[in-house]
Amino acid sequence: MFPTFDLPGAPSAARIVVAMSGGVDSSVVACLAAKTGAEVIGVTLQLYDHGEAVARSGSCCAGQDIYDAKMVCDRLGIAHYVLDYESRFREGVIDKFADDYAAGRTPIPCSQCNQGVKFVDLLAFARELGATCLATGHYVRRVIGEDGRPQLWKGRDPRRDQSYFLSGTTLDQLQFLRFPLGDLPKPEVRRLAEEAGLEVAGKPDSQDICFVPDGDYASLVKKLRPETEAPGEIVGLDGSVLGTHRGTVHYTIGQRRGLEIGGQPEPLYVVRIDAEARRVVVGPKAALAVSAASIEDMNWIGETQALVDAKVRSLAPPVPARLENGAVRFETPQYGVAPGQSAVFYEGERLLGGGTITATQAAELAPA
The missing domain is CATH 3.40.50.620 (HUPs)
Structure with missing residues (x-):
């Protein structure tokens, strides 16, 4: 087309x-x-x-x-x-x-x-x-629905789709926007x-956050918020101290590398970050499983629905979920779900809306 x-x-x-x-x-x-x-x-x-x-x-x-x-x-x-x-x-x-x-x-x-x-x-x-x-x-599609109103759909090429980053778009904005x-x-x-003879035809795509061109976001954050480089404890799920860290800014939920904790029976991942206590909580991969997440600042561009396909990370595929009481509940446990990220909701290829994850609920997994 x-x-x-x-x-x-x-x-x-x-x-x-x-x-x-x-x-x-x-x-x-x-x-x-x-x-x-x-x-x-x-x-x-x-x-x-x-x-x-x-x-x-x-x-x-x-x-x-x-x-x-x-x-x-x-x-x-x-x-x-x-x-x-x-x-x-x-x-x-x-x-x-x-x-x-x-x-x-x-x-x-x-x-x-x-x-x-x-x-x-x-x-x-x-x-x-x-x-x-x-x-x-942007690689997204603006589609006119049967009611004559515009809708926002995923980009045709799944490798380039950018709809996840546009979940806050309003219907008024979409009336004026073109993609x-x-x-x-x-x-x-x-x-x-x-x-067309454009000089930029072979220009490489940017891979980083635009204001962190070298990917070193920690240096920028430490410059603006020096308190984030204060050292603290790395603790297990039971509160036992396993090591120390050089600032919570260096860690994100689901991270495995950089913990520098040896002698453990299985690999450890960052499960939670307690910035106020300067504590990084770690555990096995199973501890990353999340059954639900609380959502705030919800924006609907499509019809409000209870059953949706939810996307909780930019590179993660959408998964079946239910929306209820300000939270999204996943049909199967999800991994690496982090407060601050967007939860974006779809009906097939159509983007319905999204919000910001504020907290997560750990899944109760059956013993192996």
Whole structure:
């Protein structure tokens, strides 16, 4: 299926704003938008962390990425704006990221960014420009239901699907948003970029959190929240002290490596983080099994349902579950479920909504 922007009326009367990161995905979106005959405006967000340039990812751009976005816009003959959102990004994404780790949670900054800087501030700016819609390079699908309202579906290519990070999208936002790459595999997107002669056709995809380009999130958190590097105890499920750690910031639920505890009858994993007591609780893999999780800040973009397919980690497949009394109960125990992560709910390919995991309930497993 060839990408469409679902424009009301004649394309020549439309104005499409494209969120441009300087990467191949958003560049192809801009190219496809220009081919519709509509007026197209590229917008890049310039985001910095305490004076240091943020590396490329999504619409979080600095340095080379801004230059690449400008070059693409120049080639396409469209306008290009750069917006400085330093303070908004720092407060809404980076500070919250650090706060979550300081509290022993495992945050998802991409989801926070989507529902702050991107789908609130950038969308508001696009509307101020009189845009017909805001288009992004996310690999998700916007489908019009039988009732005429838009729905959010998984990207056609399961290897690229980004719906998990968009569970906070509101129906009002979805009315205005467009995701023209949702039906395409990544190789086809690169082919379109090469065909259009875009300089970014071979640009590598970003693999890290945009404001932690080297993957060393602990160094950033320690800089912003020094208390997270205070040493403490590593204890077993029974409270026995098994060792010491060099700061809770270095640990996440389900982690096995880096514990440096020897002489144990079986491998140990991080089961819980008590940030206030500076204690890391460890146990065997079976102790990671979770039967239910409490959810807050629920957002429904589809119909409220009790029986859903629940996705509790970005790389985990959805599993059958039931929603009741502010919690999600899994049909079978799940592993590596961590407070701070998103619980996202689906009906088949359709995203229904999601919320934030605040606590988990350990599963009672039958003895081996």
